[in-house]
Amino acid sequence: MKLYPDNHLSEDQAKLIHIQAGEVFTPRTPISNSELFAGRWTEINQLVDAVNEVGLHVVLYGERGVGKTSLANVIPILIEVFDSKREPPRDSKRIAVRGNANSTDTFSTAWEKVFDEIYWTEDAPSVGFRPTPGVRVVTLREAYGLINRELTIEDVRRVLAGLPGSVFVIDEFDRLPKPHASQFTDLIKALADSAIDTTVMLVGVAETVDDLVRDHASIPRALIQIPLHPMKLKELRIILENAERKLQITFEDDASDRITFMSQGRPHYTHLVGLLSVRAACERRVSLITIADVSKGFEQAVQAVDHTISKLYDDATYSSHSDALWKPVLLACAVAAARESDPIGYFSPSAVVEPLSTVLGRQVQISTFNGHLGEFCEDKRSMLGRTGQPRGYRYRFRDPLVPPYVLMRGVSEGMIRAKDLNSLMHAPKSTVFSTLPQRPS
Numbered sequence: 001m002k003l004y005p006d007n008h009l010s011e012d013q014a015k016l017i018h019i020q021a022g023e024v025f026t027p028r029t030p031i032s033n034s035e036l037f038a039g040r041w042t043e044i045n046q047l048v049d050a051v052n053e054v055g056l057h058v059v060l061y062g063e064r065g066v067g068k069t070s071l072a073n074v075i076p077i078l079i080e081v082f083d084s085k086r087e088p089p090r091d092s093k094r095i096a097v098r099g100n101a102n103s104t105d106t107f108s109t110a111w112e113k114v115f116d117e118i119y120w121t122e123d124a125p126s127v128g129f130r131p132t133p134g135v136r137v138v139t140l141r142e143a144y145g146l147i148n149r150e151l152t153i154e155d156v157r158r159v160l161a162g163l164p165g166s167v168f169v170i171d172e173f174d175r176l177p178k179p180h181a182s183q184f185t186d187l188i189k190a191l192a193d194s195a196i197d198t199t200v201m202l203v204g205v206a207e208t209v210d211d212l213v214r215d216h217a218s219i220p221r222a223l224i225q226i227p228l229h230p231m232k233l234k235e236l237r238i239i240l241e242n243a244e245r246k247l248q249i250t251f252e253d254d255a256s257d258r259i260t261f262m263s264q265g266r267p268h269y270t271h272l273v274g275l276l277s278v279r280a281a282c283e284r285r286v287s288l289i290t291i292a293d294v295s296k297g298f299e300q301a302v303q304a305v306d307h308t309i310s311k312l313y314d315d316a317t318y319s320s321h322s323d324a325l326w327k328p329v330l331l332a333c334a335v336a337a338a339r340e341s342d343p344i345g346y347f348s349p350s351a352v353v354e355p356l357s358t359v360l361g362r363q364v365q366i367s368t369f370n371g372h373l374g375e376f377c378e379d380k381r382s383m384l385g386r387t388g389q390p391r392g393y394r395y396r397f398r399d400p401l402v403p404p405y406v407l408m409r410g411v412s413e414g415m416i417r418a419k420d421l422n423s424l425m426h427a428p429k430s431t432v433f434s435t436l437p438q439r440p441s
């Protein structure tokens, strides 16, 4: 039965949904509740298989904000669910712990942090400290006599050998200084060679596994590499469906299409715009989120987005001339990046021609904006990176969280109509110019 007949909300109901929406949509916090986790079925299966295979370890890597920590967070929960269905059941309970590395860590301090999450009570390890009267509790390091000394690879190997089935996630592995990071490679070799039943997962921002794990080539059999790609539209749609279920609200189809499409695979934006759109609907005291609520959501999201992103945009498009082309060219680049099927977002200058012609309402040539592309690669407007030779340069956004912002800003500032943007994105390249759309006034 529908909780809100006719989608109408009383003032109290609207206030409650306004607040609860902030618990369901978490644009700045990784997911830690498996009920709110969306998609990633392939990667989950790969990770669970790796945990169940003795001697196999994992590198999970992807761009900033793509969802690495959220996946790493739910893996222990999902493994527990899988284990509970196992016949025969496991002899011992698994220990699964996640720790964050940072630039001041060493191999030893990274493991100390992880080990200090584990307590030893009544001859069994457990995670999280729950004081029980009369029960003596020691940390794992105390139990193994590893206090006040640097942990070596052999120390860590010995501890892990005593925790069968355990899973250790080292998040933000890319921040660990290189010499310490390479000790992890040696550890993984040692664990694999002695067939210890444990899984080490290294998680970090990287485009390729080589960027994350030096010398990984010598341990290929022991290490499975899982790249985390931008989320698919249907996965982003599940984020909204989870919110519909939890909040008893409904997104109209075109409203959810627009949110997921503009997010460009970045779940942060689905959460941010989802939240602001639901709150816009609450203001109208309705539980049905329409495209008008989403437009409001975009306007507010442009204000609410991380300051570093808006600053990048402002610096890149700064001009004392109101008719300068910086903003339209950047918008056209974001469209070009979204339309190219390049896995790391490269686009060619020719891909910018159609979107820019749409934005400006007149046919343009590469020469109209080629200089802008070059300047976007310089320090002053530092927005794009490029690869290839001068006559065949390919460009891409340096920060993958920027293109959705550029698209949202383009629509909310009226540089392009959402309708025109949609048709540009969905039409096969080169066919959208049978009639030039009008530039919005």
Ligand SMILES: Nc1ncnc2c1ncn2[C@@H]1O[C@H](COP(=O)(O)OP(=O)(O)OP(=O)(O)O)[C@@H](O)[C@H]1O
Pocket (backbone or CB within 6 Å): 026, 027, 028, 029, 030, 031, 036, 037, 038, 039, 040, 062, 063, 064, 065, 066, 067, 068, 069, 070, 071, 205, 239, 266, 267, 268, 271
């Ligand atoms: N599978 C998912 N389902 C629902 N929301 C997700 C999912 N993955 C990520 N998110 C959301 O996307 C945002 C970014 O996620 P997360 O922090 O996990 O990414 P990350 O790759 O670890 O980022 P960083 O590179 O900054 O460490 C968060 O708001 C998080 O709640």
Ligand SMILES: [Mg+2]
Pocket (backbone or CB within 6 Å): 030, 068, 069, 070, 171
């Ligand atoms: Mg993270």
